[in-house]
Amino acid sequence: MHLPKAELHLHIEGTLEPELAFELAERGGVQLPYATTEELRRAYRFDDLQSFLDLYYALMAVLRTEDDFDRLADAYLARAAGQGVRHAEIFFDPQAHTARGVEIGTVVEGLARALDRSEERYGISTQLIMCFLRDRSAESALETLEAAKPYLHRIAAVGLDSAEVGNPPSKFREVYEAAAALGLRKVAHAGEEGPPAYVWEALDVLGVERVDHGLRSMEDPELVERLVRDRVPLTLCPLSNVRLRAVDTLEEHPLKEMMEAGLLVTVNSDDPAYFGGYVGDTFHAVHEALDLGREQLREIARNSFLAAFLDHDEERRAA
Numbered sequence: 001m002h003l004p005k006a007e008l009h010l011h012i013e014g015t016l017e018p019e020l021a022f023e024l025a026e027r028g029g030v031q032l033p034y035a036t037t038e039e040l041r042r043a044y045r046f047d048d049l050q051s052f053l054d055l056y057y058a059l060m061a062v063l064r065t066e067d068d069f070d071r072l073a074d075a076y077l078a079r080a081a082g083q084g085v086r087h088a089e090i091f092f093d094p095q096a097h098t099a100r101g102v103e104i105g106t107v108v109e110g111l112a113r114a115l116d117r118s119e120e121r122y123g124i125s126t127q128l129i130m131c132f133l134r135d136r137s138a139e140s141a142l143e144t145l146e147a148a149k150p151y152l153h154r155i156a157a158v159g160l161d162s163a164e165v166g167n168p169p170s171k172f173r174e175v176y177e178a179a180a181a182l183g184l185r186k187v188a189h190a191g192e193e194g195p196p197a198y199v200w201e202a203l204d205v206l207g208v209e210r211v212d213h214g215l216r217s218m219e220d221p222e223l224v225e226r227l228v229r230d231r232v233p234l235t236l237c238p239l240s241n242v243r244l245r246a247v248d249t250l251e252e253h254p255l256k257e258m259m260e261a262g263l264l265v266t267v268n269s270d271d272p273a274y275f276g277g278y279v280g281d282t283f284h285a286v287h288e289a290l291d292l293g294r295e296q297l298r299e300i301a302r303n304s305f306l307a308a309f310l311d312h313d314e315e316r317r318a319a
């Protein structure tokens, strides 16, 4: 049985399974550089974050219409429901689509179609988090925020993702200030491949409420103290860290040490179509690899609701 949980670190574009990619490609007349789903799956071997991102962005070519985004999100929600997810805060990357000529409205309205049916169909409440691509300019992020203005009622928060090293959070100070002024909440990827200094910047320059990954925080005891003191949630993605070689093996993942240090950690799937498991699979994998007991797994599941952007009525319903 899967524990009831919230998923807080999930890129909707990273839920694109090879079978759906081929189906959408065929319907949309898009040519993929792979002959079969098996051949595509064999390409899912990554050396680091960038080698994954190259494939992740390439496959997005199949996402063109509102219906494509609806299908993508619906497929994720169906799978998540089977793994105990009751609430999902879903990242999307508008710049990865607008750069290909797909309008932000197509993306948001398509995703919203699936999200609007989700409570009734799957028993999952949802929110959207709009991510800026940190390997693009701060100006491009500001333009994206501007383009999102007609859709802000559908967007709960902003986030920051893509290639981390060399693109520190402080690069996006202005756009985070503008987002906060519009009433959006704030998260950011930090400390996935980047140093603890990037986690400090996410907290002190951007003012994020949660840190996505935060894996490398353990290298800096003062940072750990700060994260513990302020109860800042970290959205860990252990299978992602193994596949992108941030850790050598799941057995060496610091999740358990992070819990023992008093950090408020959650466990998430990141890009489950690429990293070998949805969130229930991920709970199962860390249970086995790290010898976590039932009580620790329950604590992680409980943390996911504490860290979620839910009001308390929603939280009671979800739990």
Ligand code: ES4
Residues within 6 Å of the ligand: 011, 014, 049, 056, 161, 162, 163, 189, 192, 240, 270, 271
């Ligand atoms: C991502 Cl694993 C990861 N890290 C940074 N950005 C991303 N976008 C999608 N998956």
Ligand code: ZN
Residues within 6 Å of the ligand: 009, 010, 011, 161, 189, 212, 270
């Ligand atoms: Zn991520």
